[in-house]
Amino acid sequence: MSRRFLSLLAALCVMGSVRAENPSPVKIYALECEHLSNPMGIGNQQPRLSWKLSSGRSGECQTSWEIRATSSMAGLKAASPDLWDSGKINSDQSVLVPWAGKPLGSRSQVYWQVRIWDKVGRPTAWSDAASFELGLLDTAAEWKGRWITADLPRYDIEQSTLAKSFWINAGSTASQAAAIRRAVELPANAVIRRAYMDVTADGLITNYVNGHPTHPGFTSLTAPLHEEIDGQLTPGNNIIAISSAAVRRAIRHDRGQAGRNAIAARGVIELADGQRIEFNTDASWKAAVAPGGNWFEPDFDDSGWAAAMVVAAYAAQPSKYYDITIGPGRYLRKDFAANKRVAKARLYATALGVYEASINGRRISADLLAPGWTDYTKRVMVQTCDITKLIHPGQNAVGTVLGDGWYAGRLGWMGVAQYGTRPVFNAQLEITYADGSIDVIGTDDSWKAGPGESSALMNNGAK
Numbered sequence: 001m002s003r004r005f006l007s008l009l010a011a012l013c014v015m016g017s018v019r020a021e022n023p024s025p026v027k028i029y030a031l032e033c034e035h036l037s038n039p040m041g042i043g044n045q046q047p048r049l050s051w052k053l054s055s056g057r058s059g060e061c062q063t064s065w066e067i068r069a070t071s072s073m074a075g076l077k078a079a080s081p082d083l084w085d086s087g088k089i090n091s092d093q094s095v096l097v098p099w100a101g102k103p104l105g106s107r108s109q110v111y112w113q114v115r116i117w118d119k120v121g122r123p124t125a126w127s128d129a130a131s132f133e134l135g136l137l138d139t140a141a142e143w144k145g146r147w148i149t150a151d152l153p154r155y156d157i158e159q160s161t162l163a164k165s166f167w168i169n170a171g172s173t174a175s176q177a178a179a180i181r182r183a184v185e186l187p188a189n190a191v192i193r194r195a196y197m198d199v200t201a202d203g204l205i206t207n208y209v210n211g212h213p214t215h216p217g218f219t220s221l222t223a224p225l226h227e228e229i230d231g232q233l234t235p236g237n238n239i240i241a242i243s244s245a246a247v248r249r250a251i252r253h254d255r256g257q258a259g260r261n262a263i264a265a266r267g268v269i270e271l272a273d274g275q276r277i278e279f280n281t282d283a284s285w286k287a288a289v290a291p292g293g294n295w296f297e298p299d300f301d302d303s304g305w306a307a308a309m310v311v312a313a314y315a316a317q318p319s320k321y322y323d324i325t326i327g328p329g330r331y332l333r334k335d336f337a338a339n340k341r342v343a344k345a346r347l348y349a350t351a352l353g354v355y356e357a358s359i360n361g362r363r364i365s366a367d368l369l370a371p372g373w374t375d376y377t378k379r380v381m382v383q384t385c386d387i388t389k390l391i392h393p394g395q396n397a398v399g400t401v402l403g404d405g406w407y408a409g410r411l412g413w414m415g416v417a418q419y420g421t422r423p424v425f426n427a428q429l430e431i432t433y434a435d436g437s438i439d440v441i442g443t444d445d446s447w448k449a450g451p452g453e454s455s456a457l458m459n460n461g462a463k
Contacts, residue, residue: 023125024118026062027054031114031130041135041348041384045104048096051114051127062116064090066123069101069112076111076129083110088117106142107346108134135384136348136428145442147352147424148332149402150449154325158224159315161198165280167262167317168308170287174202174247174259174321177290180308181241181300184267184279188235191272195230199265201244202319207265208241208296209233224324233269240267240279241296247321254320264314283310323416327408329452332425333399336441338391341434345391347398348430350382353423354405359390359398373406376419391431398441400425401452 030052033039053062066088068081075082084101094116104110113127136142172178178201186192197214199205205225207214209232215225244263252259269277287308294300311317347364349357350371357364364385371381402425403409404416411418429441 024116024120024122025055025057026060026116026118026124028052028114028116028124028127029054031112031127033130033132036132038131040133040346040386041382042132043135043137043382045134045137046099047104047132047134048098049112049114050095050097051116053094053116055118057119059119061119062092062094063119063121064088064117065094065097065114066116067097067112067114068126069110071109071111073111073129073131076113084112104134106134106137133384135382143348143426143428143442144440145348145426145428146444147426148443148445148447148449149422149424150328150330150332150451151422152328152330152451154323154327156315156318156325158198158200158324162200162264162266162280162314164278165264165266165314166282167260167264167311167314168281168283168285168287169244169260169262169311170289170306171309172244172261172289174252174254174261175249176261177203177246178244178261178263178287179241179289179291179295180263180281180285180287181239181296181302181305182279182285184233184238184240184269184277186233186235186238186269186277187271187275190235192230192233193270193272194228195233195267195269196226196228197240197265197267198224198226199242199263200224200314200319200324201242201263202259202261202321203244203247205263206243206245208239208243210238211241211294211297229267230269237298239296239298243296246290251321259320260311262311281308283307325416327404327422330402330423330425331399331450331452332402332443332447333397334441334443334447335395335397336429336439337395338393338431338439340437341393342388342391343432343434344386345388345429345431347385347387347427348382349385349400349425349427350380351400351402351405351423351425352376352380352407352420353409353425354403354407355400355423355425357385357398357400357427359387360392360396361399362390364390369405376407387429398427398429400427 028051032050033047067086069084070076070081111131113129115124115126117123169178199207209229214227242263244261265281267279285308286302286305288305354369364387370383402423404423407419408417408423410416427443431439
């Protein structure tokens with residue numbers, strides 16, 4: 001064999017060695033399962049995997065991929081895939097690649113990584129490890145929690161504010177607009193420090209101060225009107241005028257009756273010299289049914305208007321056409337013991353409403369407004385959280401604060417309680433000990449419940 005041939009063979013061996021030791025410069029990152037990074041509680045037995053490529057070369061592309069997956073991180077580090085070893089798959093797909101490994105069941109933990117072959121057919125290094133975990137797939141058999149709540153009354157957010165106010169009108173039925181007005185006299189040298197009004201009505205409200213609306217357009221019935229009006233008042237005589245549009249037929253449940261359209265309001269003016277002027281709706285106001293023209297202007301002649309008719313005290317006769325109450329914050333908790341070494345612990349939780357759960361006073365997640373808005377007549381989402389590090393040896397407590405949310409709170413223009421009248425919570429805490437034994441703590445009537453602060457959560461700006 002010639003010396004030249006041997007040199008060429010040696011060179012080819014060196015090149016092959018260099019190529020094997022120098023993988024593609026493409027980097028793999030952003031591994032996701034069902035568009036989530038290292039998710040827990042996946043509800044699909046064939047989850048879909050995605051990844052991204054990073055390259056400084058133009059025209060870069062993936063020509064093949066390979067996935068390996070294991071049931072433990074140690075197995076992945078040892079390159080010993082026991083769940084899926086795809087081998088090299090000739091495909092450029094890198095988004096939502098379906099799972100094709102061994103069948104997965106409830107609580108399955110999967111650790112996985114991927115490598116690809118680049119545009120010139122050179123393999124990349126293996127990506128960093130990612131993971132996902134399945135939730136409880138057979139809820140009928142595996143879910144032990146029951147729906148629980150605290151049976152507490154709702155709170156009228158205007159009850160204290162309008163405690164001295166009356167519902168007034170000039171006899172307007174629900175299908176007629178209502179209008180009221182009155183004069184408020186301030187000292188000639190008045191310096192106004194602050195002034196505000198709170199108004200509620202059976203119909204949509206427009207509030208005027210000295211002929212100018214304090215709010216652009218009608219207000220929403222999902223919350224009462226609170227307005228700062230100090231910029232519209234002047235020393236001397238001021239005219240306060242309020243209208244309530246005819247109640248929309250779509251929200252009326254008393255269509256066979258005349259119904260009513262009335263207004264209740266309160267105003268407070270604080271002057272720099274310490275004087276405090278308060279006015280409430282009562283018989284001292286003037287009222288009219290569906291007036292025309294510029295009836296809200298200061299120079300309008302209201303001598304033909306009658307004194308307002310007092311329908312009832314504000315608290316005595318709430319409106320039939322909307323609800324400005326809010327549910328209380330409901331506190332739920334359960335004490336439990338962990339008397340053995342904990343290997344892992346999971347909390348599976350959901351609510352019809354919104355909730356914020358904690359273990360031993362520490363929040364289990366940074367999520368807000370969980371479980372999110374769905375069509376509650378069809379489905380509700382479940383959150384799965386790793387709470388292993390939150391469990392202490394000995395006595396522990398799991399708790400949640402529960403709010404109305406989209407379920408029992410306000411929803412757009414449609415008002416309160418579109419799905420149900422009170423929120424409920426459902427959870428299952430599973431503790432797996434080092435000896436293989438498992439404790440399951442589900443929501444049931446052994447939990448304690450009580451009131452917390454009133455929940456303005458999901459009440460569209462209610463105070």
